[in-house]
Amino acid sequence: MSIISIFRFRFLRRNKLAKNIKNIVGFYPNDVFLFEKSLIHKSAVYDHSSKYTESNERLEFLGDAILGAVVADYLFKKYPLKDEGFLTKMRSKIVSRHSLNELSKKIGLDEIVIARLDKKSKTDSIYGNAFEALIGAIYLDRGTKACESFILKRILQPYISLEKLENEETNFKSRIIEWAQKEKRELTFEIVSETGEGRNKFFEACVKLDGEEVAWGKEKSKKKAEQIAANKFCQKFKLLDE
Amino acid sequence: MSIISIFRFRFLRRNKLAKNIKNIVGFYPNDVFLFEKSLIHKSAVYDHSSKYTESNERLEFLGDAILGAVVADYLFKKYPLKDEGFLTKMRSKIVSRHSLNELSKKIGLDEIVIARLDKKSKTDSIYGNAFEALIGAIYLDRGTKACESFILKRILQPYISLEKLENEETNFKSRIIEWAQKEKRELTFEIVSETGEGRNKFFEACVKLDGEEVAWGKEKSKKKAEQIAANKFCQKFKLLDE
Structure with a gap:
């Protein structure tokens, strides 16, 4: 390949990519190759014949x-009266691996991700990971404000229904019971303490895995305390990731 | 208490607090009571006689x-040539529960935290949590730039030696082996795959807990792959928190 054709090729690739990126993020990138990097799954780097030297990790x-x-x-500003347990749960739902994979596909990132994987090894998480990398690229290319605006206007507002997420069944207790059955582990709930009186009465629940206490939750009803403990258990064992 | 003396009391409290906050963060807060809120451990809210209605959570x-x-x-900008495994590890060390508790004490936050706990129930994590809440207060009171500047100039530069952290022994493998012995769980390492050739050769190690694969790591040497898998295991089971 002559030097001129190398430049021409690079120029064309740059142009096509810039257009694709513009369609997704809403602006032409200052540094196209930064955005290209955000699309590169590590499988495209490990490959011998690859022209890519760095993945999006x-x-x-x-x-x-x-x-x-x-x-x-x-979420902090949207819900001024909700406690941090609620905020944490809502955020987990928005940024779960599953949710990011879906968002990535909704904005069409799956069409331009660069990977060298056979169908069997290809999992949806490469799209979610590229989505996070794209956020990193926008942040570096355009700064905090533009990145925030992309996330709010192009992701959260069009694709995330907070109302739906709020009402989404999140029965963490039944989720971890199912998990334990599948994994053949022994799982039990216990109320380990009751403190305070009247409207200040609190119950503390604990989840035991194979007889060991692993997660706790404190709330005004036993049921709620168990749900919090079960949610913390989910976080600890990354059960909300998929 | 007359209305005038209530105002006077509130004014004095406000003034004293504003000075304390100024000494720690370097500026007088716009909203003193936002900073006060960042200091309130939930034990001071649960208390019957408490004047506080919201904790710092x-x-x-x-x-x-x-x-x-x-x-x-x-870290991303400080280490342009390091991979995300290194960045993740460094960040874990900086924001570990233990590190935040120490930082909180170094800037004197432990002196002004508001809690109602007996000595036995008081753990250092209330200081680390207040430290995070203080960051939240600075962010809301002064915006992103000022908050970033506080973290860089008043926390990272004076108190965090990156060089020391880099060289700090992080033998994740021995750490999880110790943990498993203490917890009486069966823990084994296994090399589950080898891919590529020459300089592109990669080993994938996996940690098994009670016979189940729970964490993986891929690197150019078996030893490194095991360390990555062990680090991921630590993250999964929150072993780096203390």
Whole structure:
């Protein structure tokens, strides 16, 4: 390939990519190749013949943190009267691996992700990871404000129904009981303490796995305390990821 | 108490608090009572006779996310050539529960935390939690830039030695082996796959707990792959929190 055709090829690739990115994020990127990097699954780097030398994993690390902060800020302001248990649950639902994979496909990122995997090894999480990496790229390319605006206007507002998420059945207790049956582990709930009186009365529930206390929850009813403990258990064992 | 003396009391409290906050964060807060809220452990709210109606838990939720994002951005830019495994490890060390508790005490937050706990129930984590809540308060009171600047100039630069953290012994493998012995669980390591050739050769290690695969790591040497798997195991079981 002559030097001119190398440049021409690079120019065309750059243009096509810039258009694809524009369609997804709403602006032409300053640094197209930063956005390209956000699309590169590590399988495309490990490949011998690959022209890519770096995957999107560093950008994913950054984007994951930025997304977490923007969603936390959004929920904090949206729900001034809800406690942190509610906020944590809502955020978990929005940024769960499953939710990110779906969002990624909704904005069409799955069409342009760069990976070298056979069908069997391809899981949806490569789309969710690329989604986080894209957030990282927007943050670096355009700064905090633009990144926040992308997340709010192009992701949360069009695709996330807070009302639906709020009402979504999150019976953590039944979820972990199912999990324990599948995994053949012994799981029990116990009320370990009752404190206070009247409207200040609190119950503390605990989940035991194979006889060991692993997660706790404190609330005004036994049922709620168990749900909180079960939710914490889910977080601990990453049961909300898929 | 007359209305005048209530106002006078509130004014004095406000003034004293504003000075304390100024000493810690470097500026007089716009909203002193927002900062006061960041100091209130839930035990001071549950108390019957308490004048406080809301704890710092919502602010802690917000501050935790903001801190995570600022530290991620800082490390991402500080180490342009390090992979996300390294970045994740460094961040875990900086924002571990233990590290936050220590930072909180270093800036003197432990002196002004508001809690109603007997000595036995008081754990250092109330300081780390208040530290996160303080970050949330700064973010709301002064915005992103000021919050970032507080974290960088008043926390990371004076108190965190990256060099020391980098060299800190993080033998995750021995840590989880110890943990498993203490918890009487069966823990084994296994190399589950080898892929690629030459400089692209990768080993995948897996940690099994009671015979079940629970964490994986892929790297260019078996030893490194095991360390990554062990690190992921630590994250999964929250073994890095203390």
